[in-house]
Amino acid sequence: MSAQIPQPNELHQFLVPETVWETYQRAKSGNAESQYAMYAVYRYGRGVDVDPVQSAAWCLLSAEQGYPDAQTALGVIFNNGEGVEQSCTEAVKWFTKAAEQGDVYAMDNLAAAYYYGDGVEKSFAEAVKWWTKAAEDDHADSQLKLATAYYLAEGSDRNVPEAIKWFKKSTEKHSRDAMRSLGKIYREGDGVEKDAAEALKWYSLLAKxxxxxxxxxxxEMYLAGEGTEADRDAAINWFRLAAEYDYDPALEKLKELGVEE
Known part of the structure; x- marks a missing residue:
């Protein structure tokens, strides 16, 4: 599992060297947000040398006070073994704490842990539960992962209508993977009735x-009249566009049709 960490918020992102000392003083006094800021100082080298051990230590102090951003970051730290001994179990512990406070990055990482069985017993139900929570909170990565999980699942866990629902939601954020999956689902009739016109719609959006x-x-679809009236000229135009992107099958198709690039 590759855990994701949220980007530092405005305070941490624009922390400049002359304010580091003030932040340090607040952090030393027990301010959780400032402790998280010190984590960012040492993680990203804001006016100091990058120091994973110091970064992890400050993150732990903040996380222990219940600061959700720090809990998520600490989960990533343990997952990747950055400045601490690597432990997926500890990562799950901190992702859970942050997820229960509504942190979507933690929900996404926790779902992935359950999906792959990293640091916790594998559970499709728990993975779907946390991805759904994050997806409903408009987390783009979780929407795509949830759709993919439903689509690739086997047996009773497979739910193509739910997969389609979340793939479509993901396309609102221009997810190419979601557009491709929808095109494939409708073209092949995989779990739904075949709908060539709907497949062409999604493939066309992706093509654009x-x-x-x-x-x-x-x-291919224009050439065969699949989901639309056959249109050789339109087909050739699309093959030429694909060839411009060095897609080899398009080059071969143009030769087969006796068309110059």
Whole structure:
């Protein structure tokens, strides 16, 4: 599992060297936010040398006071073994604390831990539970991961309608993976009734994002009249676009059609 850490907030991101001492004094006095700021100082080298051990120590102090950003960051620290002995179990412990306070990054990381069984017993139900919470809070990565989990699951865990719901939500943030998955689902009729026109819609959106494979597929669909009226000229235009993105099958298709690039 590759854990994700939230970017420092405005206070931490723009912390300048002349304020580090003041922040340190507040942190030493027990201010949780300042302790988290000191974590950021040492993690990102804000006016000091990067020091994973110091960074982890300040993060722990803040996390122990219940500061959710610090708890999430500490989960990442333990997950990756940055300045501490690596421990997925400790990572899960801190992700859980932050997730229970509503931190979407922690929810996303906790869901992944349950999904892959990192530091905790593998549980599809728990993974879906936490990804759903984060997805409902509009966390883009979680929306895509939730959709993918439902789509790739086996047996009774598989839920294509839910996968489609979250893939569509993810496309609102221009997720290419979500567009590709929707195109595939509708073109193949995988868990839903085949709908070539709907497949063409999603592949076309992806193609317009500059995806060579999608451009090629749209070309194929126009050539075969799949989901639309057959249109050789439109197909060739899409194959040419895909070829410009060095998509080899498009180059081969143009040669097969006797068309110059």
């Amino acid at each position: 994002e500059g995806d060579g494979e999608a451009q090629f597929i749209v070309g």
